[in-house]
Amino acid sequence: MKTKSRCNPTRHIGTGMLRVDAADKVRGKTQYLNDRTYPGALHATVVRSPTARGILKSLTLDPAYDWKGVTVATAEDIPGENVMVMHDRSMPLMGAVGAELRYRGEPVAVVAAATAEKSMEAADHVRLDIEQRPALLTLAEAIALFKKSPKKLELLKTQNIEKGDIRRGFAEADEVLEAEYWAGHQEQLYLENQGLIVFPRKDGSIYVEGSIQCPYFPVNELNAALDLPPEKIRVKQTPIGGAFGGKEDYPSMLAGYAALPALKAKKPVKITYERHEDMLFTPKRHPVWVRFKTGFKKDGTLTAIECDYILDGGAYLTISDVVMYRGILHCALAYRCENVLIRGKVARTNSMPNGAFRGFGAPQAIWGLESHIDAIAEKVGKRPDAYRLQIHARPGDRTPTGQLLTEDNGSTHCLDLVLQRSDFAEKFKQASRGKLRKGQNKYYGIGLSFFAHGSAFTGDGEAKFKAKGRVELALLEDGRPGVNIRVSSTEMGQGVHTIFTQIAADGLSLTPERIRFPYADTGMAPNSGPTVASRTTMVVGNVVYRAAQDLRNQIEAFASRRYFKGAAARMRHSKLHAKGFRALPFLRVARDMREELGEVNGAFQFILPDTVQWDQSRFKGDSYPGYSWSANVAEVEIDPLTLELTVTRVFDVIDIGRVINPMTATGQVEGGLTQALGYAVMEKMGTGKNGLFDASRLQTYIVPTALDVPNYDVKFVEYPYPFAPPGAKGLGELPMDGLAPAIANAIETAIGVRLRSLPITPEDLFNAVIPPA
């Protein structure tokens, strides 16, 4: 079908170019993992620990069962070291006989057979003998222990941030306010469940394809366990039906599980989860307990921010240290205060290790801080908008780690504009505060939040990593020349295939119709890093742009020599121009160039200016290469009889630098806000006494539907990132960060009670308005 492109023929960055992948998706033609056929592949089921903590005394196969055609792999079949590398090499790939099992669902064996049904049946005949040990299941238990005897709490990681002198800060304060905030697990709920397939190759290497957000992760994760060098592990993404961080760290584990029977049986092995297993046994957003103690002057000036931020890491660290780092870096980021002390911790519990989910620790921090700022405003008798205008951080200020905020930070603009668009000051007067006003038949409330989000890897991650990428001259599916983008960024719905096509088109001055972005494949694309941390457009987008310029320079040099007698050539609008010569089409030049030179690549490696400095040992310096900013306003109505809550309107003003594609960017914001709405008032997993989540099916885990979404008012303000020509900063995580506190702040103005635990359910509202006897 033909759809007219709305893009400007000469410039694509900044236009709403239509998605390059939408036509196949609306026709149901896109082949996700389970839409593909893999003849001869075995299907595997993971055998899991039935207890939250214990010693695995023995693992035996039921002798009465017919094991013909079934491959069982256990820790004994691991070719190398029984370890998932992750960040501390502490988690085994498989629970081994004699070792301690640390969470319910921890894998102890993988059973593969010709069909999924057969493998599930056989998995039931693996007998485990476990000596039970006492388990600590929840963050609530961990925090109770922390308050009673802090030394007894097992910590997987700690990190502090210190600025100024916290004691002096409290000494200077006129008042002190202290409060605690909680939030529970959140499920990513990508609609396509986790899945992948591992092919063992004759040369001893493996090829993996599946719903994988970060293809280079399994490449570097499985070396130790499979005793394979990185070049013997090739990973490719299939089209991803949503990820949101959920397919960041976990597919490495899943690839490890599938690889064991694949190597043993010498056959491809596929594992796909159904929804219940996916919800029970894959990582979630970390539950948090955060305590803010703040000192301030009578006029509200903050003199001290002291904060404890404790995440439930689950049974193993995996990547939780970095989630905690991002969390503490956002605990006091958005406001002026000279004396800051933040203590971050990752607590160990006997539960599924928590992992990446859009926001990565920041939503938990911002939830606490933004609730607390409203509470301070009330205490000093100021409106929450006026108070934030007074104390918010802006260019020229320094962050808690000492980073100078430069002019490319649109903080004030976001705050001003959201207040103006929402008519906040006027509507704030209408808030019910627990008593219906004249003309109201529901409690009405309005709330504000304001925050920054560090774009890209934390600390010197990007400086050290140096993301690589290339664009190559290639023959496209029509047999004519074009350009392939080769970076490891994955398309998972966010639109990177479209916006990188726009960026490459501008870098080359070539029509996007001749540009393709093949699915990320470690065999074809250099390592441009994982598709995480709101880094892809800012960091890898820059790599694509510069690689495209490099290729364009090569094409121009070739054209100058070959056709224009050395006269300077310029590629514009898919044609090569030189003074005094007739312009030549790209198609001809590219064909000749490929014939003469063979492979032609433009390449680039990301670098940061030396002025960006980070000291990991002292946790000081420039903690992110750039910051995006945002302010949210939420309006709520609460039925006084049923206490049913409706979020009616949400305003979001965001500075993400230059907007590459307003249509996909707005779509990211609306979708992210909706996940945040679920986090705020619906999505509750709960942890039962048996070590499993209470809600582990879609029947019980409630997420927003088309009936639940408020009217969104989304507006971008552009403060372009100076170190990357396209000028984009991070976007993906921003809309997840601040809506929950804006809603909680709105609820406080509606019913006059502040709720300090997420999600805020109708039961919580009932208990707040009509306290239990």
Add this chain to the structure above:
Amino acid sequence: MKSIERTWKLNGTATTLRFPAGRRLLDLLREDLALTGAKEGCGEGECGACTVLIDNDPAVSCLIPAGQLPDGTTLLTIEGVEKKRAGRVLQKAFMETGAVQCGFCIPGMVLAAYALLQRNPKPSTAAIRTALAGNLCRCTGYVKIIAAVKLAAARLRKTSSTPG
């Protein structure tokens, strides 16, 4: 399980199939007929990714034993919807409004929207939201999907005299 035979009108074509009576309609479509546009998201009728139209009504094919559908049943899947003009108009509107992100829910969304527009050519926003409430989307926040349905409805009304 006992095999049975059924003849349905599937995507406009009379189709005779033999299958075990209890086989899920979703598996029959995806595995026997390679119509993989309908997706399995939850297997319990909550997410709507497996939506197909049975006699013009949206149904979650993961919960339907195929043997329940009598001879003569009309079935429409995403693979058949583009044979209908309203289907093509909807697909185009989804593309133009940016209603598609990861795409996993989209076949079900398009079919639910198609069924709505057959019943109600001029749906209000509330009617669109209600019609799509059985189809979960985790990417878009539904805003652009609702806009796509509105756009398609307007375009179809403009040209409603043209036979579909």
